[in-house]
Amino acid sequence: MSNASSSSFRGLTLIALAAMVLPASAYANAIFNVGATSLPGGQLITFRTGQTSMTVEGFAGNNDAMPVQFSSTQELMVHSGTSNSSDIKTPAGTNITNITIMSPGNIFTGLDLDVSHPVDPNVIVVVTMSDGTTFPVMPSGWATSTQNFLQITTGGGELISKVTIDSTGFVSLRKELVAGIAPAPPPIPEPSSMLLLGSGVLGLAQVLRRKLL
16 A cells, blocks of 8 residues: 555544544533623613514614514514613513524523513523523522513523523513624534544545555
């Protein structure tokens, strides 16, 4: 076997072995704070009023490059609220039973919500991290007569992909804040995909070796 062929074979083998090394497991932490607290780096989400759809869109800090979508299986409506914020509710005035908050193509580090009453005391909040990890939580004490604010942040530098709220119903969302919006990183290949790639490259190396011998 020539030196060039030998080098090619060794190179393919190294690529195969590298691809077959499983990436380390990622751990994520979602931190829930109930009550009115300051969200570090929080920006008010502003909306164009008059939107009526199952998905309404606002912008962090009035920046069109940082959209934030609120989606539901129900029709939603945006109308002017207080303190330069907008309220999200249903056109019929019925309770919102589910809503998902995300920034398309982006991730973020924190979210702050003010939910008006009445609200289900057994409300479930599901936080989906950028690595796909989910945290379903029933925030204790949230949405009582004095604690209608919910702040969601992360620990260890983790990033949030979306937040979903499910309950028997709440009247509206208002004074929405988001922090740390940035473009989402490229997805990490699943371990099974890496193994498949590694096996294929290793097989190719073996075929090449037999042909060159």
